[in-house]
Amino acid sequence: MIRVLLVDDQQLIRAGLRMLCDAQPGMEVVGEAGDGRAAVELAARLLPDVIVMDLRMPGVDGITATSRIIAARPAARVLVLTTFGDDDHLYPALQAGACGFLLKDAPPEELLHGIRQAATGESPFSQDVLRRLVRRAVDARPEPRGRVGGLTAREQEVLELVGEGLSNTEIAERMHIGVTTVKTHITALMTKTGSPNRVRLALLAHRA
Structure with missing residues (x-):
């Protein structure tokens, strides 16, 4: 059973993700958090297999929460759900310890597959997100091929x-x-x- 913690400041998004995950065999949502501070506390108490993390939240944001969660439990798997407007947050989240990035508007099957990948130690990346990360890095630090x-x-x-x-x-x-x-x-x-x-x-x- 893959135990999932959902972290997003929008209740509607959490509700949709809960319905999606709980409908899957072998997957269970064990908790929800509406901000980074609650996410850190629940991650320490519930020890979920995968933490599905939003980045933009009031108070303690997703990057800070990810950093604190990984510092307390390095084996934790934090899967970031991002949007097209979150490019500036992608590398900081990666440096904080996120294991992968998927788009919020990805098909349900891709989100579920990403959670399963994260739980087994893989690093799920939406191809679009990966291209954007690489493009920004190449533009910032061009190197000879x-x-x-x-x-x-x-x-x-x-x-x-x-x-x-x-x-x-x-x-x-x-x-x-x-x-x-x-x-x-x-x-x-x-x-x-x-x-x-x-x-x-x-x-x-x-x-x-």
Whole structure:
């Protein structure tokens, strides 16, 4: 059972997400918070598997809440729901410890898939959000292009697919290999490139 904590200052959005999650087998909403302060308290008390986090909230915002939650429990999985107007908040949320980003207007199936991915240790990213993150990073710190050195052919292929925004499961299907093998390649890529997260890997893929 995936235990989910919903964090959003709009009650209507929380209600919709609760109905969506509770209707799924193997998924249960264990709590709701309307601001970051309540989110930090509930995350510590309920120990949810996934925290679905809004960024713009009064008082303690989603970035601060994410940072406090991860500081108290580094294994916590915070999945951010963002909008097109939240670009300035994406990198700070990533640095705070968010494991992934999805758009609020994403199809229900994509949201549910993202929650399941986060619960299993993957980093779900809407392809559009990932492209925006990478574009902002490239514009802010342009670097010369070139192939990333020291990678095997398989690792290079995985890196390119990460750059397309594919999940581990999607990469496994595309390459006809197991998800565990993909995770092994991702770990090796992060180690070889010194990348702390999937966005940095995607950034490398685009620069290469």
